Amino acid sequence: MTHLLVVPFERPYLTRALVELLLLGGLAAVVGVFVLLRRLAFLTDALTHTAFPGVVVGFLIGGQSGIFPGALVVACVAAGLFTLLAATRRVAEDSALAILLTGFFAIGVVLVSRRSSYTADLTAFLFGRVLTVRTSDIVATAVVAGIVLAILAALRKELLLVAFDPESARAAGYRVAALDLALNLAIALVVVAAVRAVGTVLVIALIVVPAAAARLLSDRIIVITVVAAALGMASGWLGLLVSYQVSVDHGIRLATGATVVLVLVAAYLLALAVSLVRSVRLRRRHTASADEATATVAPPPVAEIGVGPR
Amino acid sequence: MKRGVSSGGGGLGADRLLSPNDRAHTVAAMSSEAAMSSDARPASNPPPGSRVATPRFGLAALTEPVAVAAAGSVAAAGSMGGPVAAARPAVATEAVVADDFSAPHRRPTAPPGPVWTAQPAEAASPAEPAAGVPDALVLADATVAYGRTPALERVNGRVPAGRTVALIGPNGAGKSTLIKAVLGLVPVISGSVTVLGQAPARARREVGYVPQADTLDADFPVSVAQVVLMGRYRRIGWVRRPGAADRAAAAEALATVGLAHRAADRFGTLSGGQRQRVLLARAIAARPRLLLLDEPFNGVDAVSQDALLAALARLTSAGTAVVISTHDLALAHLACDDVCLLNRHQFAFGPPAATLTPDLLRATYGGAAVELGAHGVIVARP
Numbered sequence: 001m002t003h004l005l006v007v008p009f010e011r012p013y014l015t016r017a018l019v020e021l022l023l024l025g026g027l028a029a030v031v032g033v034f035v036l037l038r039r040l041a042f043l044t045d046a047l048t049h050t051a052f053p054g055v056v057v058g059f060l061i062g063g064q065s066g067i068f069p070g071a072l073v074v075a076c077v078a079a080g081l082f083t084l085l086a087a088t089r090r091v092a093e094d095s096a097l098a099i100l101l102t103g104f105f106a107i108g109v110v111l112v113s114r115r116s117s118y119t120a121d122l123t124a125f126l127f128g129r130v131l132t133v134r135t136s137d138i139v140a141t142a143v144v145a146g147i148v149l150a151i152l153a154a155l156r157k158e159l160l161l162v163a164f165d166p167e168s169a170r171a172a173g174y175r176v177a178a179l180d181l182a183l184n185l186a187i188a189l190v191v192v193a194a195v196r197a198v199g200t201v202l203v204i205a206l207i208v209v210p211a212a213a214a215r216l217l218s219d220r221i222i223v224i225t226v227v228a229a230a231l232g233m234a235s236g237w238l239g240l241l242v243s244y245q246v247s248v249d250h251g252i253r254l255a256t257g258a259t260v261v262l263v264l265v266a267a268y269l270l271a272l273a274v275s276l277v278r279s280v281r282l283r284r285r286h287t288a289s290a291d292e293a294t295a296t297v298a299p300p301p302v303a304e305i306g307v308g309p310r
Numbered sequence: 311m312k313r314g315v316s317s318g319g320g321g322l323g324a325d326r327l328l329s330p331n332d333r334a335h336t337v338a339a340m341s342s343e344a345a346m347s348s349d350a351r352p353a354s355n356p357p358p359g360s361r362v363a364t365p366r367f368g369l370a371a372l373t374e375p376v377a378v379a380a381a382g383s384v385a386a387a388g389s390m391g392g393p394v395a396a397a398r399p400a401v402a403t404e405a406v407v408a409d410d411f412s413a414p415h416r417r418p419t420a421p422p423g424p425v426w427t428a429q430p431a432e433a434a435s436p437a438e439p440a441a442g443v444p445d446a447l448v449l450a451d452a453t454v455a456y457g458r459t460p461a462l463e464r465v466n467g468r469v470p471a472g473r474t475v476a477l478i479g480p481n482g483a484g485k486s487t488l489i490k491a492v493l494g495l496v497p498v499i500s501g502s503v504t505v506l507g508q509a510p511a512r513a514r515r516e517v518g519y520v521p522q523a524d525t526l527d528a529d530f531p532v533s534v535a536q537v538v539l540m541g542r543y544r545r546i547g548w549v550r551r552p553g554a555a556d557r558a559a560a561a562e563a564l565a566t567v568g569l570a571h572r573a574a575d576r577f578g579t580l581s582g583g584q585r586q587r588v589l590l591a592r593a594i595a596a597r598p599r600l601l602l603l604d605e606p607f608n609g610v611d612a613v614s615q616d617a618l619l620a621a622l623a624r625l626t627s628a629g630t631a632v633v634i635s636t637h638d639l640a641l642a643h644l645a646c647d648d649v650c651l652l653n654r655h656q657f658a659f660g661p662p663a664a665t666l667t668p669d670l671l672r673a674t675y676g677g678a679a680v681e682l683g684a685h686g687v688i689v690a691r692p
Contacts, residue, residue, distance in 0.1 A: 154548070157540075158543065158548070160536075161540050161543055164526065164527070164537070164540070167525070168519055168592075170495055171495065171514065171517070171519035171602075172514060172515075172519070172544050172596075173511070219531045220531060220533070221532070224531060
């Protein structure tokens with residue numbers, strides 16, 4: 001069994017794919033914790049879709065090496081736009097996001113459809129090709145990871161406060177829009193880094209699912225972050241392995257990115273089951289102790305000065 | 311269920327809410343009660359003229375006479391040898407809660423015990439503001455607006471250090487808007503708001519804000535200790551981690567509200583009242599000179615209310631000025647030196663005895679929400 005888990009990675013292209021997926025899985029999961037806390041899953045989804053035309057334009061101009069800068073420019077612009085949108089609250093935020101999301105996405109599709117290799121290109125952009133990742137892509141991902149993790153580490157206190165209680169953050173003199181912009185840019189960078197490997201559509205799963213699963217298992221942010229990162233990396237490794245083994249041993253082609261996502265979703269369902277079992281146990285214990293309490297403690301006295309239950 | 315608060319119940323007439331003189335009397339009443347350990351209470355019948363005359367819609371001229379009257383009240387209580395803070399529970403015993411309009415004026419045969427149970431010893435003498443210390447908050451004809459429509463017009467008032475002011479008015483009256491204006495989050499389009507001698511936005515670091523606990527996500531994965539520590543973030547500054555001094559200050563603040571034993575629990579597992587106390591502790595941890603509380607007593611149980619009041623008393627005795635928006639007239643009477651009646655504009659500003667009058671309350675609440683019983687004022691609350 002052990003050789004099944006290790007041997008495939010002796011092939012260089014699989015090693016590169018593994019390193020890329022480990023980096024992305026860990027990075028996206030850590031960013032995902034902040035996405036979860038600030039409730040930005042939908043905005044993240046919008047960012048992934050708006051990056052798409054950037055990917056296409058970059059590719060049309062500069063080929064494979066144009067993808068990264070193209071996506072970077074468009075995603076950063078979109079992050080700024082979304083922050084502005086959220087800060088002004090002129091339009092109901094979610095409908096505005098939906099309009100931008102589909103609009104940008106359509107632009108991307110229209111641009112791709114003008115090429116002769118339409119279908120193949122579209123698939124590559126949307127779902128990525130982790131097995132063709134080059135060393136330069138890994139370096140780019142590592143650099144992005146360094147930048148994003150530095151931003152999150154530097155601002156973690158303030159981002160936590162803004163996510164928990166934005167009104168009080170404003171009252172304390174923090175510029176909430178600026179902090180939101182920093183977080184949105186961090187998300188945009190992760191999306192851009194992930195485009196080559198897993199595509200613009202599936203990256204949302206790498207960001208959102210590990211943190212959501214970890215949240216089910218813990219109430220402490222530090223634990224959630226560590227569990228999410230571990231889960232993201234483990235899913236990247238397992239997904240790659242499964243897709244490779246099934247393809248080689250059984251002749252069934254499985255897209256690697258999608259397999260990674262399915263592994264993540266399975267992990268989420270497992271975490272959900274664990275948390276459900278836990279809460280049922282807790283409730284039983286709670287009702288038992290509550291029964292004891294009602295048996296021994298007299299009802300509280302009626303409040304005197306207008307403080308009774310409403 | 312509607313609930314009513316009857317202020318100045320019992321044998322007092324409808325127009326006879328407590329005046330500053332009454333406060334002095336009740337101090338005497340309480341100390342004599344304490345001495346005799348009985349509920350014999352000397353009748354306190356101030357002359358009718360002792361009420362501070364507050365013009366109903368007088369805005370500009372309002373603050374000055376009232377401020378004098380407030381000072382008089384402090385002096386009166388002080389000269390009795392009784393602490394002003396201690397006078398509050400005595401006043402509170404005059405307020406009787408009725409859970410139903412059908413029987414709003416029941417007065418308990420024995421007066422209820424002081425609510426101010428957790429009164430710390432050092433709260434006995436409120437700190438007198440030193441000369442040269444700017445008022446915590448000065449409102450001068452301030453008009454506040456979201457966009458172009460004024461939300462609150464021409465508000466006047468003065469909150470010196472160590473004093474507590476209640477903002478009272480119906481929902482949508484502009485209480486929260488005024489608090490946001492003091493925080494510099496809503497623009498003042500005419501007149502001025504001066505916080506600790508500065509523009510509101512510049513004074514933020516010395517101003518604490520306590521939001522309503524139920525506006526926060528109960529599922530958020532933070533511990534009580536983490537929430538309180540957030541009050542230190544401004545002092546800690548960017549990038550740096552909280553140090554030992556910050557943790558100590560947070561722990562002390564949490565102890566002040568009586569929740570030190572819940573530090574490790576998740577914030578959302580606490581009751582509404584306890585969450586409110588944690589948010590107060592967070593504000594205390596920042597050591598503010600002006601503290602703003604938005605409806606801190608909404609849906610708060612008796613224990614938490616006592617703890618909130620005790621912590622606030624401790625703050626004011628240390629010189630922090632406090633502004634509380636509330637629906638609770640009895641609490642305003644109990645815990646506040648001055649009352650600001652608001653509904654889109656200001657109806658009064660002054661000591662509770664002068665402002666919590668039937669006429670002014672009826673005007674503030676638009677008549678419909680106020681009912682006058684034979685023995686006091688009943689304001690319906692949502």
